[in-house]
Amino acid sequence: MLTLSFILIGLFLVLVQTTLFMPSPLWLAAPDFYYILVGYLAYNVTFLRGIVILLPVSMVLDIYSGTVIGMYPALCYLGYFLLRFMVAKMPVRKSLYQLPLVALSYLMVNWILLLILDFFQPQVIAEWIWFPILFRAFLIYIFSFPLFRFFTFVEKRVKGTFSSPRFTRSLPGNQFRQN
Amino acid sequence: MKKNTRRQRKGSITTFRFVLFTGTAITFVLILLIVILGDQQFGPVHKVILEGVGPLQKTMASISNSLHSVKKNYIDLLTVREEKERLWQELQECRTKAYANRGAVALNARLRKLLDFKESSNQPTITAQIIGKDPSLWFRSVIIDRGSSDGVRKGMPVVTGEGIVGQVYASSTDYSKVLLAIAPSSAIDVLLQGSRIRGILKGTGKNLYQLEYILKTAEVFVGDRVVTAGYGGMFPTGLPVGIVSKVTRNRRGMFLEIEVVPAVDFRTLENLLVIEREKKNFE
Numbered sequence: 001m002l003t004l005s006f007i008l009i010g011l012f013l014v015l016v017q018t019t020l021f022m023p024s025p026l027w028l029a030a031p032d033f034y035y036i037l038v039g040y041l042a043y044n045v046t047f048l049r050g051i052v053i054l055l056p057v058s059m060v061l062d063i064y065s066g067t068v069i070g071m072y073p074a075l076c077y078l079g080y081f082l083l084r085f086m087v088a089k090m091p092v093r094k095s096l097y098q099l100p101l102v103a104l105s106y107l108m109v110n111w112i113l114l115l116i117l118d119f120f121q122p123q124v125i126a127e128w129i130w131f132p133i134l135f136r137a138f139l140i141y142i143f144s145f146p147l148f149r150f151f152t153f154v155e156k157r158v159k160g161t162f163s164s165p166r167f168t169r170s171l172p173g174n175q176f177r178q179n
Numbered sequence: 180m181k182k183n184t185r186r187q188r189k190g191s192i193t194t195f196r197f198v199l200f201t202g203t204a205i206t207f208v209l210i211l212l213i214v215i216l217g218d219q220q221f222g223p224v225h226k227v228i229l230e231g232v233g234p235l236q237k238t239m240a241s242i243s244n245s246l247h248s249v250k251k252n253y254i255d256l257l258t259v260r261e262e263k264e265r266l267w268q269e270l271q272e273c274r275t276k277a278y279a280n281r282g283a284v285a286l287n288a289r290l291r292k293l294l295d296f297k298e299s300s301n302q303p304t305i306t307a308q309i310i311g312k313d314p315s316l317w318f319r320s321v322i323i324d325r326g327s328s329d330g331v332r333k334g335m336p337v338v339t340g341e342g343i344v345g346q347v348y349a350s351s352t353d354y355s356k357v358l359l360a361i362a363p364s365s366a367i368d369v370l371l372q373g374s375r376i377r378g379i380l381k382g383t384g385k386n387l388y389q390l391e392y393i394l395k396t397a398e399v400f401v402g403d404r405v406v407t408a409g410y411g412g413m414f415p416t417g418l419p420v421g422i423v424s425k426v427t428r429n430r431r432g433m434f435l436e437i438e439v440v441p442a443v444d445f446r447t448l449e450n451l452l453v454i455e456r457e458k459k460n461f462e
Binding site: 017018019021022024025026027030032063064065066067068114117123124125126127129132133136 | 310311312313314315316317318319320321322348356358359361362363364366381383384385386445446447448
């Protein structure tokens, strides 16, 4: 249920990002919500669950955006693995670095992918310009606060509702028919 | 003696009073009779009386008016709050209507341009609306609400009344993805309208095109109009593309570096036309 909830949330965020937050095709201030979800999953869910959630979300992104099929799955999984790796190796407390790290990894992942695409398909992708990409990373950082709280709330609610004792507890008295 | 004298004086005074009163009354009655039974003229007497009473009447009237005014102002003050709220609400409604009307006027102008293009182009077209935009910084595409069930096929040119927008990149049954002409992967065969020099228009990812493969020997000026060449059958010939905004002649290389400002304002795209062309042209 948690997996399904996060898939639905991810799809909703993609829809919001491509409609409400994109008033024109050249609009810059559109925060990449999907990447905030990548960050949250990397920090808070199991490895396999994260992969399962990110697959449909990144595929929908691939449909809505761009001309290189597989770009978004690559971006999401690269970010996911990178963040998980960094969290595993980081000696500092998680709450101190987790939000800035999401924005930082966004920069790194985009740079790596752009480098790869520029090598193999140089005519397909726009050139790296610092201001827009830094602005997008900043937006990710800003929106991470409310979205992480929202994801935590959803996770608690879903876990609380579906693992509640009222579903699994043994009922009092004899539950078999007497006659 | 004295008593008799007093009685006589008192009696004469009483008689005098009686005569005076009676005389005055008779005089007034006579005047009244003369006035009533007379020629009904507003005579000098009336005028004298009017002059005497006029100021009094005027004073009383001004006092009365002041009282009425105070009363009216007080009643108005009681209703002014309700009136203000009502007027404020009316103002808000009017503002909302005005805003909606401005939007409708702008939409009308855009649709009129599309209609003009549709009527003048003599090409079968499909009207479409943008429903989603590419959020990435690296690509430029939009999703439209027309698909293969409406006749939209891969490669079909997409335009507005101002000029070319891009081409259909992929289509499903009801929706299609349009690659914008400003996308880095877009390349369109174009001509300089005046000199008929041919070049390749490439997107930059920004609201700007790059015109490539025009030799340094060619005469290209800022302000030259760029139109579609129509080679290969992708775009119809002569569709507006943009205007040359910058020409750079580098010392190295064979070609000019030319920047072209799009004819279409990509920041305000909403309604589009997909030009229906033969399927064989694209596959």
